[in-house]
Amino acid sequence: MATEAPHDTSGYILHHLTNLKLDLHTMRIDPEASGFWVLHLDSMVFSLVLAAIFLVMFRIAARKATSGVPGKWQNFIEICVEFVDSQVKDAYHHGARFVAPMALLVGFWIFAMNFMDMLPVDLLPALLGSVGVEHLRTVPSTDPNVAIGMSLTVFLIAFGYSFVAKGVKGVGAEFLFHPFGKWMMPVNFLLKCVEELAKPISLGLRLFGNMYAGEMIFILLASFTLGLGAPEAVTTGNVAALIVAAGLMVLTVFFFARGKALLGAALLLGIPVVGAIGWLPSALTSGYAQMELATAWTLFHILIISLQAYIFMTLTTVYMAMAADHH
Numbered sequence: 001m002a003t004e005a006p007h008d009t010s011g012y013i014l015h016h017l018t019n020l021k022l023d024l025h026t027m028r029i030d031p032e033a034s035g036f037w038v039l040h041l042d043s044m045v046f047s048l049v050l051a052a053i054f055l056v057m058f059r060i061a062a063r064k065a066t067s068g069v070p071g072k073w074q075n076f077i078e079i080c081v082e083f084v085d086s087q088v089k090d091a092y093h094h095g096a097r098f099v100a101p102m103a104l105l106v107g108f109w110i111f112a113m114n115f116m117d118m119l120p121v122d123l124l125p126a127l128l129g130s131v132g133v134e135h136l137r138t139v140p141s142t143d144p145n146v147a148i149g150m151s152l153t154v155f156l157i158a159f160g161y162s163f164v165a166k167g168v169k170g171v172g173a174e175f176l177f178h179p180f181g182k183w184m185m186p187v188n189f190l191l192k193c194v195e196e197l198a199k200p201i202s203l204g205l206r207l208f209g210n211m212y213a214g215e216m217i218f219i220l221l222a223s224f225t226l227g228l229g230a231p232e233a234v235t236t237g238n239v240a241a242l243i244v245a246a247g248l249m250v251l252t253v254f255f256f257a258r259g260k261a262l263l264g265a266a267l268l269l270g271i272p273v274v275g276a277i278g279w280l281p282s283a284l285t286s287g288y289a290q291m292e293l294a295t296a297w298t299l300f301h302i303l304i305i306s307l308q309a310y311i312f313m314t315l316t317t318v319y320m321a322m323a324a325d326h327h
Contacts, residue, residue: 009223016121016219018135019043019143031135042136043143050112050140054105080108084313091317094165094324099317106154107313110207113141114305117214118298120246120291121222127243141211141308144204151204154316159196162323203315210308214301221293245287249295268292 020042023033029041061077070078084107088100116139125136140146162171175192176185248267255264272292275285 012223013216013219015135016125016222017137019137020133020135029134040137040143040145042138043140043146046116046138047109047113047140047146050116051109054108054112080104087314088317091314092321092324094321099320102157102320103313103317106150106316107309110141110150110312111305111309113139113146114211114308116140117142117211117218117301117305120249120287120294121218122287122290123243123246139211139215141207142215144208147208147211148200148204150312151200151207154203154319155196155200158199158316158319158323161320165324199319203312203319207308207312210304214304217297217301218294221297222290224293241281241283241287245284245291248288249291253295 018031019040021030021033022028022039022041023030024037024039030038058077061074064071065074081104084104085100088103092099119138124138125133128136137143166174175189176182178188178192180188248271252264252267255261255267271280271288272285274280275282275288
């Protein structure tokens with residue numbers, strides 16, 4: 001992480017929850033900056049990189065697609081596309097060809113952003129901390145700016161599409177004459193505004209709240225394993241130990257996945273025991289313990305990140321359907 005590590009629980013948590021902020025007024029990195037003209041560089045960069053990875057993955061599958069026996073990658077992409085297409089057809093019945101690709105992009109982009117929560121808490125911050133990056137949040141969807149920004153984008157697209165589908169008169173009639181008729185136009189307008197504004201707020205806050213809670217649990221697990229008695233485990237001098245600990249955990253999971261439970265258990269239990277005796281560096285021992293607990297939580301949390309991406313994708317389709325429906 002930073003070159004100067006926090007030495008207490010609150011400092012450790014606060015450090016992990018601080019974005020890499022660029023103050024556009026001064027064009028300087030300032031972790032204390034706030035306001036509209038502050039850009040969260042980490043959230044923006046990770047979001048764009050993950051979007052680029054998504055596009056490249058699907059582009060490769062499209063270019064190598066064959067009408068014969070599909071390969072494993074093509075088969076996987078086809079399953080994903082068919083799943084999203086079936087979900088869109090169930091909710092949207094107006095035949096707009098852009099809705100399914102939009103749902104596909106939204107669902108997989110958010111899943112990719114959420115999946116960053118699966119990485120060890122201290123790994124990427126420590127790697128970039130070695131080159132002078134003092135703060136880093138690796139999960140874009142835990143940033144309310146990203147979550148609300150995406151929900152507002154979906155809302156504006158749906159709201160704009162309602163004018164295409166219904167015309168100005170149709171949209172105006174919904175705002176003024178429903179549900180209580182023309183004699184209650186002010187009330188109708190107020191209720192419709194509340195209904196429309198609730199869509200992006202609920203959509204964004206649901207994603208942000210669930211992912212923020214998951215991130216906090218990972219950070220708390222990390223602070224417990226560090227015990228804050230070994231804060232040096234997250235300084236730039238111990239980046240190698242964190243990488244080795246991550247590799248050992250991957251190897252442990254691989255052994256269990258391949259049915260070699262004895263080897264997996266030997267690593268799972270042996271490394272903490274050997275570290276407790278003092279035969280391993282404290283950074284390696286605490287890093288591996290962090291990843292043990294984080295892996296257990298990950299097995300449950302992967303359901304949450306998938307569900308949040310699915311809900312966002314489904315509600316995007318539903319809002320597009322509501323925008324096209326005539327009342």
